[in-house]
Amino acid sequence: MLIRRAPDLTYADVTPKSVYLNRRKFLRTMGITSAMAFASKGLWELAAPTHKVSANTKLTGVIKGPFNTDEKQTSYEDVTHYNNFYEFGTDKRDPAKYAQNFRTSPWTVSIEGEVKTPRKFTMDEILKLAPLEERIYRHRCVEAWSIVVPWIGFSFSALAKLVEPTPKAKYVAFQSFFDPKQMPQAKYGGIDFPYVEGLRLDEAMHPLALLCVGMYGETLPNQDGAPVRMILPWKYGFKSIKSLVKIRFQEKQPPTTWNLFAPNEYGFYSNVNPTVDHPRWSQATERRLGDIFKRKTLMFNGYADQVASLYTGMDLKKNY
Amino acid sequence: MRALLTSKWTKVLVFLLSSLPCALLVWRAFRADLGPNPVETIQLATGDWSLRFLIFTLAITPLRKLLNLPDLIRFRRMLGLFAFSYICLHFLIYLGPDQSFSLSGIWDDIYKRPFITVGFTAFLLLIPLALTSTKGWIRRLGGKRWQMLHRSIYVAAVCAVIHFYWKVKSDVREPLFYAALVAILLLWRLGDWLSKRRSAPAKAAMPNIPV
Numbered sequence: 351m352l353i354r355r356a357p358d359l360t361y362a363d364v365t366p367k368s369v370y371l372n373r374r375k376f377l378r379t380m381g382i383t384s385a386m387a388f389a390s391k392g393l394w395e396l397a398a399p400t401h402k403v404s405a406n407t408k409l410t411g412v413i414k415g416p417f418n419t420d421e422k423q424t425s426y427e428d429v430t431h432y433n434n435f436y437e438f439g440t441d442k443r444d445p446a447k448y449a450q451n452f453r454t455s456p457w458t459v460s461i462e463g464e465v466k467t468p469r470k471f472t473m474d475e476i477l478k479l480a481p482l483e484e485r486i487y488r489h490r491c492v493e494a495w496s497i498v499v500p501w502i503g504f505s506f507s508a509l510a511k512l513v514e515p516t517p518k519a520k521y522v523a524f525q526s527f528f529d530p531k532q533m534p535q536a537k538y539g540g541i542d543f544p545y546v547e548g549l550r551l552d553e554a555m556h557p558l559a560l561l562c563v564g565m566y567g568e569t570l571p572n573q574d575g576a577p578v579r580m581i582l583p584w585k586y587g588f589k590s591i592k593s594l595v596k597i598r599f600q601e602k603q604p605p606t607t608w609n610l611f612a613p614n615e616y617g618f619y620s621n622v623n624p625t626v627d628h629p630r631w632s633q634a635t636e637r638r639l640g641d642i643f644k645r646k647t648l649m650f651n652g653y654a655d656q657v658a659s660l661y662t663g664m665d666l667k668k669n670y
Numbered sequence: 671m672r673a674l675l676t677s678k679w680t681k682v683l684v685f686l687l688s689s690l691p692c693a694l695l696v697w698r699a700f701r702a703d704l705g706p707n708p709v710e711t712i713q714l715a716t717g718d719w720s721l722r723f724l725i726f727t728l729a730i731t732p733l734r735k736l737l738n739l740p741d742l743i744r745f746r747r748m749l750g751l752f753a754f755s756y757i758c759l760h761f762l763i764y765l766g767p768d769q770s771f772s773l774s775g776i777w778d779d780i781y782k783r784p785f786i787t788v789g790f791t792a793f794l795l796l797i798p799l800a801l802t803s804t805k806g807w808i809r810r811l812g813g814k815r816w817q818m819l820h821r822s823i824y825v826a827a828v829c830a831v832i833h834f835y836w837k838v839k840s841d842v843r844e845p846l847f848y849a850a851l852v853a854i855l856l857l858w859r860l861g862d863w864l865s866k867r868r869s870a871p872a873k874a875a876m877p878n879i880p881v
Contacts, residue, residue, distance in 0.1 A: 428706035432706035432707060440838075440840070442705075442706075442707075443705070493839075495710070539840060540839075541840050630784075630785050630837070631783065632775075632779065637709065637710075639706045643766075643770055644767070644768065644770065
């Protein structure tokens with residue numbers, strides 16, 4: 351055991367009583383102030399006000415698309431105030447707040463890699479590339495909540511056929527827009543940006559895979575991935591990349607953001623599968639926004655008839 | 671300050687303030703203003719407030735000594751019981767809307783998923799503390815044993831923080847903030863204990879020196 355010698359202190363070293371008492375007072379004030387700040391922040395959050403949606407433009411000449419579900423559509427309010435868009439913050443209410451001034455015009459999407467005609471598309475060109483269809487899809491998040499949304503767009507294959515992938519193209523890599531100046535919240539996201547995603551070519555060419563430019567009859571609101579995004583209804587929501595700027599056809603399987611972040615939790619395929627749980631929660635059920643109780647999750651989110659053949663012979667427990 | 675802390679009305683005020691988060695949730699529920707996923711809103715809010723009240727409870731002892739306000743003890747039981755009440759609400763949401771009261775589903779979840787296991791552990795640990803929070807139980811157990819038992823709140827607080835940390839996907843700022851608070855409150859106790867242990871033999875050797 352250590353035996354310490356008392357230091358040589360004189361009376362001059364004694365803290366004056368007034369300073370000593372002030373320290374007490376100071377500590378007390380600090381303690382009370384921080385406790386109050388702490389509690390009021392929480393109470394303020396509880397009384398949270400709602401935010402307005404950014405301006406939208408009506409889309410005309412939209413025709414009814416295939417694969418529509420007749421399930422009750424989620425309200426526009428909910429779909430625009432419950433978003434995972436980590437560039438604009440990690441709270442579900444953040445994107446509606448912080449994406450309001452996101453500049454989505456001018457916008458170009460560049461197509462690169464294993465294609466005969468690499469090129470850039472402006473938004474105007476994309477909007478005229480194929481007839482716009484309304485596709486009412488179920489959308490299921492990896493966090494076990496789901497929505498039903500009338501998206502507007504056309505099959506991604508229409509764009510792909512225009513640029514003609516070469517025989518070497520086996521995969522498609524997607525990249526989101528990223529600008530730390532416009533997206534200051536992104537630094538708290540915990541994941542790397544720009545956000546990247548990927549599909550096998552045959553998945554991307556499937557008619558269900560939608561290049562999406564709008565919803566509910568209008569162009570996409572900023573917080574829902576304006577101005578152009580992917581919608582892959584048989585996969586978990588994070589595969590449906592938002593605010594697309596780059597599409598690359600390539601031979602190798604591309605890296606994907608959430609898989610890079612936690613490979614044991616988020617696979618490359620990430621097909622909706624009630625029999626393969628996320629390591630931290632069950633995927634057997636989901637809560638449709640607005641519901642109290644959960645419902646059963648369907649294999650491939652109910653699109654098994656359309657997409658199951660893409661995965662024949664594959665072990666979906668391994669290729670989650 | 672002392673008169674303020676010992677006043678009956680201060681206790682009433684603390685009670686009302688502690689009920690405010692719950693009251694606000696009820697108010698928002700009546701106005702259908704709980705956001706797109708009301709169940710989740712309630713679940714997250716009750717979880718947050720459970721942890722906050724655990725921290726308030728754990729802050730009482732250090733604050734009493736640091737601020738020289740021993741009367742703060744009057745609020746500790748109430749704050750602890752509020753922590754337990756918010757955890758009960760948090761657990762009920764999980765039991766009903768999440769698991770549809772399916773006991774096998776809950777058992778699977780607790781068994782398979784560490785984030786549920788630690789959360790449930792925190793809940794279990796607090797049950798005996800809530801039950802023995804009365805004066806009668808302090809007497810029946812005896813101060814020493816009662817204190818030993820009630821130290822399990824330290825474990826519960828650590829479990830609660832881990833539960834929160836494992837629950838978030840990638841943005842760990844909030845769980846780390848709470849982890850830091852719990853760490854400070856527990857380390858203060860460690861420091862306090864160490865200094866007491868060091869000064870105990872010294873006091874025995876020099877009994878006549880006034881402190």
